[in-house]
Structure formats: C-alpha cells, structure tokens
Amino acid sequence: xxxxxVNLLVFVVNVLYRDRPYPRFYVLETVARVPYFAYISVLHLxxxxxxxxxxxxxxxxFAESWNxxxxxxxxxxxxxxxxxxxxxxxxxxxxxxxxxxxxxxxISSGAAYRFMELVEQKAYSSYDEFLNRRQTWLKSxxxxxxxxxxxxxxDLYMFDEFQTGQQELRRPAIDNLYDVFxxxxxxxxxxxKTMATCQQPHAKHTLTSPYVKDKYIPRTxx
Ligand SMILES: [Fe+2]
Ligand SMILES: [Fe+2]
Numbered sequence: 002x003x004x005x006x007v008n009l010l011v012f013v014v015n016v017l018y019r020d021r022p023y024p025r026f027y028v029l030e031t032v033a034r035v036p037y038f039a040y041i042s043v044l045h046l047x048x049x050x051x052x053x054x055x056x057x058x059x060x061x062x063f064a065e066s067w068n069x070x071x072x073x074x075x076x077x078x079x080x081x082x083x084x085x086x087x088x089x090x091x092x093x094x095x096x097x098x099x100x101x102x103x104x105x106x107x108i109s110s111g112a113a114y115r116f117m118e119l120v121e122q123k124a125y126s127s128y129d130e131f132l133n134r135r136q137t138w139l140k141s142x143x144x145x146x147x148x149x150x151x152x153x154x155x156d157l158y159m160f161d162e163f164q165t166g167q168q169e170l171r172r173p174a175i176d177n178l179y180d181v182f183x184x185x186x187x188x189x190x191x192x193x194k195t196m197a198t199c200q201q202p203h204a205k206h207t208l209t210s211p212y213v214k215d216k217y218i219p220r221t222x223x
Pocket of ligand 1: 033068069072124189
C-alpha cells in the first residue's frame with residue numbers, strides 16, 4: 002500500500018507536469034512535506050496524552066519540515082505556484098496525504114517512515130535528473146534570495162538541525178541556480194538517511210543534533 006501511494010503520487014505529477022519543472026517541484030514540495038506535519042501531529046498527541054515522550058523526534062521532524070518549507074519557498078520564488086489549478090491540486094493532494102499518513106503513523110510508525118523514505122528517494126532522483134539535463138542553463142541563472150538566505154547568509158541553525166547523520170556542518174556555495182538545485186537534491190539525500198534510521202529499533206540513540214558532540218542523550222528523552 003505504501004509503495005502504491007508513492008507511485009500514484011509520482012505518476013500523476015510526472016504525467017501532468019512533464020514539461021513544467023517548477024510547477025512539478027512546487028506540487029511535489031507541497032505534498033512531500035505533509036508527512037512531517039503528520040508525524041509531528043501524532044507525536045504531539047502522544048505527548049499530550051502522556052503515552053510516549055519523544056520530544057527530540059519532534060525537534061528533528063520540525064527541522065525536516067522547515068527544510069522542506071524552504072524548498073517550497075524557492076519553488077514559489079521561481080514561479081512554480083503561479084497558476085491557481087497547480088495550487089489547488091497541490092493543496093488538495095497535501096490534505097489527503099496528511100490524513101493518510103496520520104492514520105498510517107498511528108498503526109505503524111515504521112511504515113509511515115518507509116513511505117517518506119520512498120518519497121524522498123523519488124525527490125532525489127527527480128532533482129538529480131533535472132540537474133543533469135539542464136546543467137548549463139541552470140549555471141547561467143541567478144539564485145533566488147530565499148535560497149541565499151537559507152543556505153548561506155541567514156540563520157543556519159535549522160539548516161544544520163535536520164541533518165542528523167552529518168559529521169561536519171554543510172556550508173554550501175550558492176552562486177547560481179545550479180547550486181540551489183544541487184543543495185535541494187543533497188537535502189533530499191539527508192532526509193532519506195534520516196527516514197531509514199527512524200525505522201531502526203534503536204534510532205533514538207543515533208538520531209542526534211549535529212551540535213551534540215558526545216552524543217549525550219538527555220534523560221527525559223530516553
Ligand atoms: Fe524537498
Ligand atoms: Fe524531501
């Protein structure tokens with residue numbers, strides 16, 4: 002069922018948006034961040050009911066959703082959301098996927114993380130293919146200001162926080178649009194790693210902020 006949901010999303014987006022990359026990425030980024038909202042919603046409910054304390058995972062998933070928000074803002078800055086029917090399709094699909102993933106997460110958090118691992122793999126290949134196909138043109142285009150702020154000149158704390166597997170902090174060059182898409186693609190690779198780790202039985206001991214040098218885990222999170 003998980004694979005079917007992912008393939009359905011990718012098939013529809015690829016067929017409808019074959020020759021319109023920015024609207025395609027806008028739709029993908031709108032839909033592909035809602036599973037993080039779903040995880041956060043259910044984890045908040047568990048916290049509220051006192052069933053399960055996973056506040057550190059809330060932090061990671063929020064940082065991941067913050068990263069995907071910036072992918073979305075970049076696509077909007079490039080005009081991907083200009084047409085109302087693209088916005089309508091993106092938001093309608095996002096609402097449907099949000100509730101499906103909330104339900105799946107209740108039943109099996111592993112299946113919900115597996116879903117997102119597959120979505121992130123598709124996102125990685127889409128951006129990789131786009132980078133290879135439009136390399137020369139992308140290098141001649143300027144980077145949107147929102148990308149410069151998020152990756153280079155702004156507050157980089159949230160950018161660092163979503164990368165749970167990194168030994169060193171990423172400090173990318175953002176000189177043109179190629180650099181922007183390259184970093185979006187690399188972000189998707191980080192999400193794939195985190196989603197794969199979330200499915201492991203001892204994930205909470207390995208998923209830590211890059212700022213935690215000695216991997217100390219606060220007692221309240223154990
Ligand atoms: Fe993304
Ligand atoms: Fe993603």
